[in-house]
Amino acid sequence: MLIELKNVRKIYKIGHQELHALKGINMNIGEGELVSIVGPSGSGKSTLLNILGILDGFDEGHYELAGTRMEKLSENKAAYYRNKFIGFIFQSFNLITFKNAMENVALPLYYQNVSRKKRNALALEYLDRVGLKDWADHLPSELSGGQNQRVAIARALISQPKLILADEPTGALDSETSAEVMDLFKEVNKLGITVIIVTHEHDISKKTERIIHLIDGQIENDGNINELR
Protein backbone atom coordinates (compact mmCIF):
# COMPACT_ATOMS: atom_id res chain seq x y z
CA MET A 1 0.00 0.00 0.00
CA LEU A 2 1.21 3.49 -0.80
CA ILE A 3 -1.12 5.18 1.66
CA GLU A 4 -2.55 3.71 4.84
CA LEU A 5 -4.80 5.81 7.08
CA LYS A 6 -6.08 4.41 10.36
CA ASN A 7 -8.63 6.28 12.39
CA VAL A 8 -7.24 9.69 11.47
CA ARG A 9 -8.86 12.54 13.35
CA LYS A 10 -8.39 16.27 12.92
CA ILE A 11 -9.77 18.81 15.36
CA TYR A 12 -9.70 22.57 14.82
CA LYS A 13 -9.93 24.65 17.97
CA ILE A 14 -11.75 27.90 17.42
CA GLY A 15 -11.81 29.74 20.71
CA HIS A 16 -13.33 27.32 23.20
CA GLN A 17 -15.15 25.37 20.54
CA GLU A 18 -13.79 22.30 18.87
CA LEU A 19 -14.51 21.59 15.25
CA HIS A 20 -14.07 17.96 14.30
CA ALA A 21 -12.98 18.18 10.69
CA LEU A 22 -12.12 14.52 10.31
CA LYS A 23 -13.82 11.97 12.53
CA GLY A 24 -11.76 8.85 12.08
CA ILE A 25 -10.75 8.17 8.52
CA ASN A 26 -9.70 4.66 7.52
CA MET A 27 -8.50 4.10 4.00
CA ASN A 28 -5.85 2.42 1.93
CA ILE A 29 -4.69 3.57 -1.47
CA GLY A 30 -2.36 1.43 -3.49
CA GLU A 31 0.31 2.36 -5.98
CA GLY A 32 -0.94 3.32 -9.41
CA GLU A 33 -4.52 4.11 -8.34
CA LEU A 34 -6.50 7.02 -9.75
CA VAL A 35 -8.75 8.20 -6.95
CA SER A 36 -11.11 11.11 -6.52
CA ILE A 37 -12.26 12.47 -3.21
CA VAL A 38 -15.66 14.10 -3.43
CA GLY A 39 -18.07 15.65 -1.02
CA PRO A 40 -19.87 18.90 -0.21
CA SER A 41 -17.89 21.88 1.02
CA GLY A 42 -17.04 21.53 4.69
CA SER A 43 -17.00 17.77 4.46
CA GLY A 44 -13.28 17.74 5.24
CA LYS A 45 -11.93 16.76 1.84
CA SER A 46 -9.39 19.59 1.69
CA THR A 47 -8.28 18.81 5.22
CA LEU A 48 -7.79 15.20 4.24
CA LEU A 49 -5.77 16.22 1.20
CA ASN A 50 -3.56 18.51 3.34
CA ILE A 51 -2.88 15.66 5.73
CA LEU A 52 -2.12 13.30 2.86
CA GLY A 53 0.26 15.96 1.49
CA ILE A 54 1.99 16.40 4.88
CA LEU A 55 1.08 20.08 4.69
CA ASP A 56 -0.92 19.71 7.89
CA GLY A 57 -0.73 17.52 10.96
CA PHE A 58 -3.52 15.48 12.57
CA ASP A 59 -4.51 14.85 16.16
CA GLU A 60 -5.13 11.13 16.32
CA GLY A 61 -4.55 8.00 14.27
CA HIS A 62 -1.86 6.69 11.98
CA TYR A 63 -0.70 7.70 8.53
CA GLU A 64 1.83 5.68 6.61
CA LEU A 65 3.13 6.92 3.27
CA ALA A 66 5.26 4.50 1.26
CA GLY A 67 5.98 2.56 4.42
CA THR A 68 7.00 5.59 6.48
CA ARG A 69 5.06 6.87 9.48
CA MET A 70 4.02 10.48 8.95
CA GLU A 71 3.10 11.47 12.50
CA LYS A 72 4.58 14.43 14.30
CA LEU A 73 7.20 15.12 11.67
CA SER A 74 9.66 17.97 12.04
CA GLU A 75 9.30 20.70 9.44
CA ASN A 76 12.49 19.61 7.75
CA LYS A 77 11.38 15.98 7.53
CA ALA A 78 7.97 17.02 6.22
CA ALA A 79 9.62 19.20 3.58
CA TYR A 80 11.89 16.34 2.63
CA TYR A 81 9.04 13.84 2.16
CA ARG A 82 6.91 16.36 0.29
CA ASN A 83 9.76 16.99 -2.06
CA LYS A 84 10.56 13.33 -2.53
CA PHE A 85 7.17 11.61 -2.62
CA ILE A 86 4.51 14.14 -3.53
CA GLY A 87 3.61 16.45 -6.36
CA PHE A 88 0.92 19.10 -5.76
CA ILE A 89 -1.58 20.54 -8.17
CA PHE A 90 -3.78 23.44 -7.01
CA GLN A 91 -6.94 25.06 -8.28
CA SER A 92 -5.19 28.42 -8.73
CA PHE A 93 -2.03 26.75 -10.10
CA ASN A 94 0.24 28.40 -7.47
CA LEU A 95 3.04 29.14 -9.84
CA ILE A 96 5.61 31.73 -8.77
CA THR A 97 4.59 34.80 -10.71
CA PHE A 98 8.02 36.23 -11.39
CA LYS A 99 9.49 32.98 -12.66
CA ASN A 100 8.97 31.73 -16.20
CA ALA A 101 7.47 28.34 -17.00
CA MET A 102 10.81 26.54 -17.10
CA GLU A 103 12.02 28.04 -13.81
CA ASN A 104 8.74 27.13 -12.13
CA VAL A 105 8.98 23.57 -13.29
CA ALA A 106 12.62 23.35 -12.20
CA LEU A 107 12.00 24.70 -8.67
CA PRO A 108 11.47 21.36 -6.85
CA LEU A 109 14.85 20.22 -8.16
CA TYR A 110 16.43 23.39 -6.78
CA TYR A 111 15.46 22.14 -3.35
CA GLN A 112 17.08 18.82 -4.18
CA ASN A 113 20.32 20.66 -4.96
CA VAL A 114 20.27 19.65 -8.60
CA SER A 115 22.54 21.87 -10.67
CA ARG A 116 20.91 24.66 -12.59
CA LYS A 117 21.89 23.33 -15.99
CA LYS A 118 20.60 19.86 -15.27
CA ARG A 119 17.31 20.95 -13.74
CA ASN A 120 16.57 23.42 -16.53
CA ALA A 121 17.19 20.70 -19.09
CA LEU A 122 14.87 18.37 -17.19
CA ALA A 123 12.29 21.13 -16.87
CA LEU A 124 12.28 21.57 -20.65
CA GLU A 125 11.80 17.84 -21.04
CA TYR A 126 8.78 17.84 -18.73
CA LEU A 127 7.36 20.95 -20.40
CA ASP A 128 7.67 19.10 -23.68
CA ARG A 129 5.67 16.21 -22.22
CA VAL A 130 2.79 18.54 -21.36
CA GLY A 131 3.14 20.19 -24.78
CA LEU A 132 4.50 23.53 -23.64
CA LYS A 133 8.13 23.43 -24.69
CA ASP A 134 7.71 26.54 -26.86
CA TRP A 135 6.31 28.46 -23.89
CA ALA A 136 9.24 27.77 -21.59
CA ASP A 137 10.31 31.40 -21.24
CA HIS A 138 6.79 32.78 -20.67
CA LEU A 139 5.67 34.07 -17.30
CA PRO A 140 2.49 32.58 -15.77
CA SER A 141 0.68 35.84 -16.53
CA GLU A 142 1.40 35.31 -20.22
CA LEU A 143 -0.17 31.85 -20.28
CA SER A 144 -3.79 30.69 -20.33
CA GLY A 145 -5.36 28.90 -17.38
CA GLY A 146 -5.03 25.50 -19.03
CA GLN A 147 -1.43 26.18 -19.91
CA ASN A 148 -0.67 27.27 -16.37
CA GLN A 149 -2.19 24.09 -14.99
CA ARG A 150 -0.10 22.04 -17.37
CA VAL A 151 3.03 23.90 -16.17
CA ALA A 152 1.96 23.04 -12.62
CA ILE A 153 1.56 19.39 -13.59
CA ALA A 154 5.03 19.39 -15.13
CA ARG A 155 6.35 20.89 -11.89
CA ALA A 156 4.59 18.19 -9.86
CA LEU A 157 6.06 15.46 -12.05
CA ILE A 158 9.66 16.65 -12.28
CA SER A 159 10.67 15.23 -8.91
CA GLN A 160 9.29 11.83 -10.00
CA PRO A 161 6.87 11.55 -7.09
CA LYS A 162 4.96 8.45 -6.05
CA LEU A 163 1.84 10.49 -5.46
CA ILE A 164 0.14 13.40 -7.18
CA LEU A 165 -2.31 15.36 -5.04
CA ALA A 166 -4.65 17.64 -6.95
CA ASP A 167 -6.93 20.05 -5.14
CA GLU A 168 -9.79 21.07 -7.45
CA PRO A 169 -7.38 21.04 -10.42
CA THR A 170 -10.08 22.01 -12.91
CA GLY A 171 -11.93 24.48 -10.73
CA ALA A 172 -10.61 27.46 -12.67
CA LEU A 173 -10.78 25.91 -16.13
CA ASP A 174 -13.47 25.64 -18.78
CA SER A 175 -14.87 22.21 -19.57
CA GLU A 176 -12.77 21.65 -22.70
CA THR A 177 -9.52 22.47 -20.92
CA SER A 178 -10.68 20.47 -17.92
CA ALA A 179 -11.00 17.42 -20.13
CA GLU A 180 -7.49 18.00 -21.49
CA VAL A 181 -6.08 18.25 -17.99
CA MET A 182 -7.90 15.08 -16.94
CA ASP A 183 -6.43 13.26 -19.95
CA LEU A 184 -3.04 14.39 -18.75
CA PHE A 185 -3.75 12.99 -15.28
CA LYS A 186 -4.74 9.70 -16.79
CA GLU A 187 -1.52 9.61 -18.78
CA VAL A 188 0.45 10.30 -15.65
CA ASN A 189 -1.46 7.59 -13.83
CA LYS A 190 -0.57 5.12 -16.58
CA LEU A 191 3.09 5.65 -15.68
CA GLY A 192 2.29 4.06 -12.31
CA ILE A 193 1.96 7.25 -10.28
CA THR A 194 -0.90 7.36 -7.81
CA VAL A 195 -3.17 10.34 -8.46
CA ILE A 196 -5.63 11.65 -5.90
CA ILE A 197 -7.98 14.39 -7.05
CA VAL A 198 -10.21 16.39 -4.76
CA THR A 199 -13.14 17.71 -6.71
CA HIS A 200 -16.79 18.53 -6.48
CA GLU A 201 -17.33 18.16 -10.20
CA HIS A 202 -19.11 15.00 -11.16
CA ASP A 203 -17.60 15.06 -14.66
CA ILE A 204 -14.16 14.83 -13.17
CA SER A 205 -14.77 12.22 -10.53
CA LYS A 206 -16.43 9.87 -12.91
CA LYS A 207 -13.26 9.79 -15.00
CA THR A 208 -11.39 8.27 -12.05
CA GLU A 209 -11.33 4.63 -11.07
CA ARG A 210 -12.26 4.99 -7.46
CA ILE A 211 -14.37 7.57 -5.68
CA ILE A 212 -14.12 8.30 -1.97
CA HIS A 213 -17.18 10.14 -0.82
CA LEU A 214 -16.76 12.25 2.28
CA ILE A 215 -19.58 13.69 4.31
CA ASP A 216 -19.22 15.50 7.57
CA GLY A 217 -15.68 14.30 8.23
CA GLN A 218 -16.40 10.66 7.60
CA ILE A 219 -16.13 8.36 4.61
CA GLU A 220 -19.65 7.81 3.41
CA ASN A 221 -18.79 5.68 0.48
CA ASP A 222 -15.60 4.27 -0.97
CA GLY A 223 -15.62 2.13 -4.02
CA ASN A 224 -14.74 1.29 -7.55
CA ILE A 225 -16.52 3.51 -10.04
CA ASN A 226 -18.23 0.57 -11.70
CA GLU A 227 -19.51 -0.79 -8.40
CA LEU A 228 -20.91 2.60 -7.46
CA ARG A 229 -22.81 2.82 -10.64
Add this chain to the structure above:
Amino acid sequence: MFNLDQWQEIAATIRKNKMRTFLTAFSIAWGIFLLVVLLGAGSGFLNGVLYQWRDDAMNSFKITPGTTSMPYKGMKPGKKIQLTNEDFDKIASNVQGVEHITARYFLSGEYPIRYKLNHARFMVRSTHPGHLYYENTIITQGRFLNELDLKERRKVAVIGENVLKVLSINEEPLGKWIEINQIPYKVVGVFIDAGATFELSTIYIPISTAQMVYNGANKVHEILFTTGTASLKDTRLMFTQTKNILVEHHKFSPDDYRAIDISNNNETMQKFLNMISGIKFFIWIIGVGTITAGIVGVSNIMMISINERTREIGIRKAIGAMPASIISLVLHESFVITLIAGYVGLVLGVATIEFASWAFEHFKLQSEFFRNPEIDFKTVITATIFLVFAGVLAGFFPARLAAKIKPVEALREE
Protein backbone atom coordinates in the same frame (compact mmCIF):
# COMPACT_ATOMS: atom_id res chain seq x y z
CA MET B 1 26.75 31.56 1.27
CA PHE B 2 28.50 30.63 -1.96
CA ASN B 3 25.53 28.89 -3.46
CA LEU B 4 25.29 30.35 -6.94
CA ASP B 5 21.70 29.23 -7.32
CA GLN B 6 20.65 31.10 -4.23
CA TRP B 7 22.27 34.26 -5.54
CA GLN B 8 20.41 33.79 -8.79
CA GLU B 9 17.19 33.32 -6.82
CA ILE B 10 17.92 36.55 -4.94
CA ALA B 11 18.88 38.40 -8.11
CA ALA B 12 15.61 37.29 -9.71
CA THR B 13 13.59 38.33 -6.66
CA ILE B 14 15.25 41.73 -6.57
CA ARG B 15 14.84 42.22 -10.29
CA LYS B 16 11.15 41.48 -10.06
CA ASN B 17 10.60 43.81 -7.10
CA LYS B 18 12.57 46.88 -8.14
CA MET B 19 10.57 49.55 -6.34
CA ARG B 20 10.47 47.70 -3.03
CA THR B 21 14.18 46.98 -3.23
CA PHE B 22 14.97 50.56 -4.12
CA LEU B 23 13.04 51.95 -1.17
CA THR B 24 14.71 49.50 1.17
CA ALA B 25 18.15 50.23 -0.19
CA PHE B 26 17.60 53.97 -0.07
CA SER B 27 16.92 54.07 3.66
CA ILE B 28 20.14 52.19 4.40
CA ALA B 29 22.23 54.20 1.94
CA TRP B 30 20.87 57.40 3.45
CA GLY B 31 21.73 56.26 6.97
CA ILE B 32 25.30 55.39 6.11
CA PHE B 33 25.69 58.54 4.04
CA LEU B 34 24.56 60.65 6.99
CA LEU B 35 26.88 58.80 9.38
CA VAL B 36 29.89 59.32 7.13
CA VAL B 37 29.12 62.96 6.48
CA LEU B 38 28.51 63.57 10.19
CA LEU B 39 31.78 61.90 11.12
CA GLY B 40 33.56 63.90 8.45
CA ALA B 41 32.01 67.14 9.67
CA GLY B 42 32.93 66.16 13.22
CA SER B 43 36.53 65.60 12.23
CA GLY B 44 36.47 68.96 10.45
CA PHE B 45 35.35 70.58 13.66
CA LEU B 46 38.02 68.74 15.66
CA ASN B 47 40.70 69.64 13.12
CA GLY B 48 39.62 73.24 13.42
CA VAL B 49 40.04 73.20 17.18
CA LEU B 50 43.31 71.27 17.00
CA TYR B 51 44.56 73.85 14.51
CA GLN B 52 44.31 76.52 17.15
CA TRP B 53 46.69 74.55 19.35
CA ARG B 54 49.08 73.64 16.62
CA ASP B 55 52.16 75.72 17.52
CA ASP B 56 52.50 74.95 21.21
CA ALA B 57 53.77 71.79 22.79
CA MET B 58 50.77 70.29 24.60
CA ASN B 59 52.89 68.34 27.04
CA SER B 60 54.10 71.42 28.83
CA PHE B 61 53.96 73.67 31.88
CA LYS B 62 53.85 77.44 31.91
CA ILE B 63 54.73 79.32 35.10
CA THR B 64 53.72 82.98 35.28
CA PRO B 65 54.20 85.05 38.41
CA GLY B 66 51.48 87.26 39.83
CA THR B 67 50.71 89.07 43.07
CA THR B 68 49.94 87.41 46.41
CA SER B 69 46.33 87.66 47.49
CA MET B 70 46.58 86.08 50.96
CA PRO B 71 48.57 86.92 54.05
CA TYR B 72 51.31 84.36 54.74
CA LYS B 73 53.70 84.08 57.68
CA GLY B 74 53.20 87.68 58.74
CA MET B 75 53.39 89.08 55.22
CA LYS B 76 50.52 91.16 53.91
CA PRO B 77 48.88 90.27 50.59
CA GLY B 78 49.77 92.33 47.53
CA LYS B 79 53.40 91.27 47.29
CA LYS B 80 54.59 91.10 43.71
CA ILE B 81 56.38 87.85 42.93
CA GLN B 82 59.49 87.99 40.76
CA LEU B 83 60.81 84.77 39.23
CA THR B 84 64.61 84.46 38.98
CA ASN B 85 67.32 82.28 37.49
CA GLU B 86 67.35 80.49 40.83
CA ASP B 87 63.76 79.28 40.27
CA PHE B 88 64.74 78.13 36.81
CA ASP B 89 67.74 76.17 38.10
CA LYS B 90 65.78 74.62 40.98
CA ILE B 91 62.94 73.49 38.77
CA ALA B 92 65.35 72.24 36.11
CA SER B 93 67.31 70.12 38.57
CA ASN B 94 64.68 69.12 41.17
CA VAL B 95 61.43 68.45 39.33
CA GLN B 96 61.32 64.86 38.11
CA GLY B 97 60.56 64.45 34.43
CA VAL B 98 61.37 67.87 33.03
CA GLU B 99 62.26 67.33 29.38
CA HIS B 100 63.15 70.70 27.89
CA ILE B 101 63.07 73.82 30.00
CA THR B 102 63.32 77.49 29.17
CA ALA B 103 62.70 80.81 30.80
CA ARG B 104 61.70 84.00 29.05
CA TYR B 105 62.91 87.47 29.82
CA PHE B 106 60.66 89.95 28.05
CA LEU B 107 62.06 92.90 26.24
CA SER B 108 58.93 94.98 26.45
CA GLY B 109 57.37 96.14 23.23
CA GLU B 110 58.90 95.97 19.78
CA TYR B 111 62.48 96.96 19.36
CA PRO B 112 63.92 98.93 16.47
CA ILE B 113 65.96 96.59 14.32
CA ARG B 114 68.42 97.68 11.63
CA TYR B 115 70.18 95.81 8.89
CA LYS B 116 72.39 98.01 6.77
CA LEU B 117 70.00 100.81 5.75
CA ASN B 118 66.78 98.95 6.50
CA HIS B 119 64.86 99.62 9.68
CA ALA B 120 61.94 97.74 11.18
CA ARG B 121 60.38 96.87 14.53
CA PHE B 122 60.09 93.31 15.77
CA MET B 123 59.36 91.45 18.96
CA VAL B 124 62.52 90.24 20.68
CA ARG B 125 62.32 87.23 22.97
CA SER B 126 65.15 86.10 25.18
CA THR B 127 65.10 82.43 26.07
CA HIS B 128 67.04 79.29 26.85
CA PRO B 129 67.86 76.74 24.12
CA GLY B 130 64.97 74.57 25.36
CA HIS B 131 62.50 77.09 23.96
CA LEU B 132 62.91 75.48 20.57
CA TYR B 133 60.82 72.53 21.74
CA TYR B 134 58.28 74.52 23.66
CA GLU B 135 57.10 76.54 20.70
CA ASN B 136 57.47 73.93 17.94
CA THR B 137 59.96 76.16 16.17
CA ILE B 138 61.43 74.75 12.96
CA ILE B 139 64.98 75.84 12.08
CA THR B 140 65.45 76.28 8.33
CA GLN B 141 69.00 77.65 8.29
CA GLY B 142 71.84 77.60 10.82
CA ARG B 143 70.93 76.70 14.38
CA PHE B 144 68.91 77.76 17.44
CA LEU B 145 70.49 79.20 20.60
CA ASN B 146 72.84 76.86 22.45
CA GLU B 147 74.34 76.52 25.93
CA LEU B 148 77.58 78.19 24.90
CA ASP B 149 75.65 81.27 23.74
CA LEU B 150 74.15 81.50 27.21
CA LYS B 151 77.32 80.81 29.10
CA GLU B 152 79.34 83.39 27.19
CA ARG B 153 76.43 85.80 26.92
CA ARG B 154 77.01 85.98 23.20
CA LYS B 155 75.29 88.59 21.13
CA VAL B 156 73.67 86.19 18.69
CA ALA B 157 70.18 86.17 17.21
CA VAL B 158 67.88 83.60 15.63
CA ILE B 159 65.40 85.34 13.36
CA GLY B 160 62.02 84.44 11.87
CA GLU B 161 61.68 84.24 8.11
CA ASN B 162 59.51 87.33 8.09
CA VAL B 163 62.33 89.32 9.69
CA LEU B 164 64.58 88.11 6.91
CA LYS B 165 62.11 89.33 4.33
CA VAL B 166 61.32 92.71 5.86
CA LEU B 167 64.95 93.57 6.42
CA SER B 168 65.70 92.50 2.84
CA ILE B 169 68.58 90.27 3.82
CA ASN B 170 68.94 88.88 0.36
CA GLU B 171 72.36 87.30 0.66
CA GLU B 172 73.31 84.43 2.97
CA PRO B 173 71.87 85.56 6.35
CA LEU B 174 74.08 83.47 8.63
CA GLY B 175 76.97 85.48 10.05
CA LYS B 176 75.42 88.82 9.10
CA TRP B 177 75.08 91.44 11.80
CA ILE B 178 71.80 93.13 12.70
CA GLU B 179 71.33 95.86 15.29
CA ILE B 180 68.75 95.46 18.02
CA ASN B 181 68.26 98.76 19.75
CA GLN B 182 71.63 99.86 18.37
CA ILE B 183 73.51 96.85 19.73
CA PRO B 184 74.89 94.51 17.03
CA TYR B 185 73.90 90.81 17.08
CA LYS B 186 75.20 88.11 14.80
CA VAL B 187 72.53 86.05 12.98
CA VAL B 188 73.12 82.35 13.65
CA GLY B 189 69.81 80.83 12.56
CA VAL B 190 66.55 81.33 10.68
CA PHE B 191 63.28 79.64 11.59
CA ILE B 192 59.69 79.10 10.67
CA ASP B 193 56.90 78.16 13.04
CA ALA B 194 54.20 75.56 12.69
CA GLY B 195 51.67 78.00 14.05
CA ALA B 196 50.77 81.65 14.08
CA THR B 197 52.35 83.95 11.56
CA PHE B 198 53.34 86.54 14.16
CA GLU B 199 55.93 84.07 15.41
CA LEU B 200 57.72 84.59 12.12
CA SER B 201 58.29 88.23 13.06
CA THR B 202 60.16 87.32 16.23
CA ILE B 203 63.85 87.46 17.08
CA TYR B 204 65.34 85.11 19.67
CA ILE B 205 68.41 86.06 21.69
CA PRO B 206 70.08 84.27 24.65
CA ILE B 207 68.36 85.08 27.96
CA SER B 208 71.68 85.68 29.73
CA THR B 209 72.62 88.27 27.12
CA ALA B 210 69.29 90.00 27.52
CA GLN B 211 69.54 90.06 31.31
CA MET B 212 72.99 91.62 31.06
CA VAL B 213 72.25 94.13 28.31
CA TYR B 214 68.80 95.24 29.47
CA ASN B 215 69.47 95.38 33.24
CA GLY B 216 67.61 92.17 33.93
CA ALA B 217 70.04 91.00 36.58
CA ASN B 218 68.78 87.49 37.36
CA LYS B 219 65.10 88.20 36.71
CA VAL B 220 62.94 86.11 34.41
CA HIS B 221 59.30 86.66 33.41
CA GLU B 222 58.15 83.16 32.63
CA ILE B 223 59.40 79.62 33.04
CA LEU B 224 58.23 77.01 30.58
CA PHE B 225 59.05 73.35 30.30
CA THR B 226 57.89 70.26 28.44
CA THR B 227 57.18 66.94 30.12
CA GLY B 228 58.03 64.45 27.35
CA THR B 229 55.92 61.34 27.48
CA ALA B 230 55.05 61.65 31.17
CA SER B 231 51.54 60.50 31.99
CA LEU B 232 48.89 62.87 33.28
CA LYS B 233 49.41 61.38 36.75
CA ASP B 234 53.16 62.04 36.55
CA THR B 235 52.59 65.61 35.47
CA ARG B 236 50.33 66.14 38.46
CA LEU B 237 53.23 65.10 40.65
CA MET B 238 55.46 67.49 38.75
CA PHE B 239 52.92 70.21 39.42
CA THR B 240 53.18 69.60 43.16
CA GLN B 241 56.98 69.51 43.10
CA THR B 242 57.12 72.76 41.13
CA LYS B 243 54.67 74.41 43.45
CA ASN B 244 56.61 73.34 46.56
CA ILE B 245 59.83 74.78 45.15
CA LEU B 246 58.14 78.09 44.37
CA VAL B 247 56.26 78.29 47.67
CA GLU B 248 59.44 77.70 49.60
CA HIS B 249 61.47 80.17 47.59
CA HIS B 250 58.96 82.99 47.39
CA LYS B 251 57.11 82.38 50.65
CA PHE B 252 53.45 82.55 49.76
CA SER B 253 50.48 80.51 50.86
CA PRO B 254 50.15 77.18 48.98
CA ASP B 255 46.47 78.01 48.63
CA ASP B 256 47.19 81.34 46.98
CA TYR B 257 46.57 80.71 43.32
CA ARG B 258 47.15 84.33 42.37
CA ALA B 259 50.72 84.42 43.60
CA ILE B 260 52.07 82.25 40.83
CA ASP B 261 50.09 80.68 38.05
CA ILE B 262 51.35 77.20 37.22
CA SER B 263 49.38 75.98 34.27
CA ASN B 264 49.72 72.34 33.28
CA ASN B 265 48.85 72.10 29.60
CA ASN B 266 48.58 68.34 30.03
CA GLU B 267 45.46 68.99 32.09
CA THR B 268 44.10 71.32 29.47
CA MET B 269 44.92 68.81 26.78
CA GLN B 270 43.20 66.09 28.74
CA LYS B 271 40.06 68.19 29.05
CA PHE B 272 40.32 68.85 25.36
CA LEU B 273 40.79 65.18 24.54
CA ASN B 274 37.77 64.38 26.69
CA MET B 275 35.81 66.92 24.71
CA ILE B 276 36.95 65.30 21.45
CA SER B 277 35.86 61.89 22.69
CA GLY B 278 32.58 63.40 23.78
CA ILE B 279 31.94 64.89 20.38
CA LYS B 280 32.95 61.68 18.61
CA PHE B 281 30.69 59.70 20.88
CA PHE B 282 27.84 62.07 20.17
CA ILE B 283 28.37 61.78 16.42
CA TRP B 284 28.36 58.00 16.65
CA ILE B 285 25.15 58.12 18.67
CA ILE B 286 23.49 60.18 15.97
CA GLY B 287 24.92 58.03 13.20
CA VAL B 288 24.00 54.77 14.84
CA GLY B 289 20.55 56.18 15.54
CA THR B 290 20.12 57.08 11.89
CA ILE B 291 21.24 53.64 10.76
CA THR B 292 19.03 52.00 13.33
CA ALA B 293 16.14 53.87 11.78
CA GLY B 294 17.37 52.47 8.47
CA ILE B 295 17.49 48.95 9.84
CA VAL B 296 14.00 49.25 11.25
CA GLY B 297 12.95 50.54 7.83
CA VAL B 298 14.53 47.62 6.02
CA SER B 299 13.10 45.20 8.51
CA ASN B 300 9.68 46.76 8.12
CA ILE B 301 9.78 46.68 4.35
CA MET B 302 11.01 43.11 4.42
CA MET B 303 8.14 42.22 6.76
CA ILE B 304 5.66 43.72 4.33
CA SER B 305 7.39 41.92 1.53
CA ILE B 306 7.16 38.63 3.41
CA ASN B 307 3.45 39.23 3.86
CA GLU B 308 3.13 39.90 0.14
CA ARG B 309 5.11 36.78 -0.59
CA THR B 310 3.21 34.54 1.81
CA ARG B 311 1.78 32.52 -1.04
CA GLU B 312 5.13 32.28 -2.82
CA ILE B 313 6.79 31.04 0.36
CA GLY B 314 3.92 28.63 0.90
CA ILE B 315 4.43 27.26 -2.61
CA ARG B 316 8.17 26.89 -2.00
CA LYS B 317 7.50 25.01 1.20
CA ALA B 318 4.88 22.79 -0.42
CA ILE B 319 7.31 21.68 -3.08
CA GLY B 320 10.05 20.94 -0.58
CA ALA B 321 11.75 24.09 0.71
CA MET B 322 13.03 23.59 4.24
CA PRO B 323 12.63 26.40 6.80
CA ALA B 324 16.40 26.95 6.76
CA SER B 325 16.39 27.59 3.03
CA ILE B 326 13.56 30.13 3.42
CA ILE B 327 15.43 31.87 6.25
CA SER B 328 18.59 31.85 4.22
CA LEU B 329 16.74 33.32 1.24
CA VAL B 330 15.30 36.22 3.24
CA LEU B 331 18.49 36.85 5.21
CA HIS B 332 20.59 36.87 2.09
CA GLU B 333 18.23 39.22 0.36
CA SER B 334 18.29 41.74 3.19
CA PHE B 335 22.04 41.24 3.56
CA VAL B 336 22.71 41.89 -0.11
CA ILE B 337 20.45 44.93 -0.19
CA THR B 338 21.94 46.36 3.00
CA LEU B 339 25.51 45.74 1.93
CA ILE B 340 25.19 47.15 -1.57
CA ALA B 341 23.09 50.10 -0.46
CA GLY B 342 25.36 50.72 2.50
CA TYR B 343 28.39 50.62 0.26
CA VAL B 344 26.82 53.12 -2.10
CA GLY B 345 26.05 55.37 0.88
CA LEU B 346 29.59 54.93 2.13
CA VAL B 347 31.15 55.83 -1.20
CA LEU B 348 28.85 58.83 -1.68
CA GLY B 349 29.55 59.97 1.89
CA VAL B 350 33.32 59.68 1.48
CA ALA B 351 33.08 61.42 -1.90
CA THR B 352 31.10 64.25 -0.30
CA ILE B 353 33.66 64.61 2.48
CA GLU B 354 36.55 64.53 0.02
CA PHE B 355 34.83 67.12 -2.13
CA ALA B 356 34.13 69.33 0.89
CA SER B 357 37.74 68.98 1.96
CA TRP B 358 38.91 70.00 -1.49
CA ALA B 359 36.43 72.87 -1.63
CA PHE B 360 37.51 74.16 1.78
CA GLU B 361 41.11 74.16 0.66
CA HIS B 362 40.47 75.48 -2.82
CA PHE B 363 38.07 78.28 -1.95
CA LYS B 364 39.98 79.19 1.21
CA LEU B 365 37.03 78.51 3.49
CA GLN B 366 39.22 77.09 6.24
CA SER B 367 38.35 78.67 9.53
CA GLU B 368 39.49 78.38 13.11
CA PHE B 369 36.47 76.25 13.85
CA PHE B 370 36.13 74.05 10.80
CA ARG B 371 38.83 72.79 8.48
CA ASN B 372 39.89 69.70 6.54
CA PRO B 373 36.85 67.47 7.05
CA GLU B 374 38.16 63.94 6.65
CA ILE B 375 37.26 60.33 7.26
CA ASP B 376 39.86 57.75 8.15
CA PHE B 377 40.18 54.17 7.05
CA LYS B 378 39.41 52.83 10.50
CA THR B 379 36.08 54.64 10.55
CA VAL B 380 35.20 53.23 7.15
CA ILE B 381 36.04 49.71 8.33
CA THR B 382 33.99 50.19 11.49
CA ALA B 383 31.07 51.46 9.45
CA THR B 384 31.35 48.46 7.13
CA ILE B 385 31.34 45.97 9.99
CA PHE B 386 28.38 47.81 11.40
CA LEU B 387 26.65 47.50 8.03
CA VAL B 388 27.10 43.75 7.87
CA PHE B 389 25.70 43.49 11.35
CA ALA B 390 22.82 45.76 10.37
CA GLY B 391 22.05 43.66 7.32
CA VAL B 392 21.80 40.46 9.30
CA LEU B 393 19.78 42.14 12.01
CA ALA B 394 17.39 43.71 9.51
CA GLY B 395 16.74 40.34 7.94
CA PHE B 396 16.40 38.38 11.15
CA PHE B 397 12.82 39.13 12.14
CA PRO B 398 11.35 38.96 8.64
CA ALA B 399 13.22 35.69 8.09
CA ARG B 400 11.75 34.24 11.25
CA LEU B 401 8.32 35.38 10.15
CA ALA B 402 8.84 33.74 6.77
CA ALA B 403 10.00 30.48 8.32
CA LYS B 404 6.83 30.34 10.40
CA ILE B 405 4.50 30.56 7.41
CA LYS B 406 2.36 27.46 7.20
CA PRO B 407 1.88 26.25 3.65
CA VAL B 408 -1.71 25.20 4.39
CA GLU B 409 -2.67 28.71 5.34
CA ALA B 410 -0.56 30.34 2.64
CA LEU B 411 -2.11 28.20 -0.10
CA ARG B 412 -5.72 28.47 1.04
CA GLU B 413 -7.94 29.47 -1.85
CA GLU B 414 -9.48 32.87 -1.33
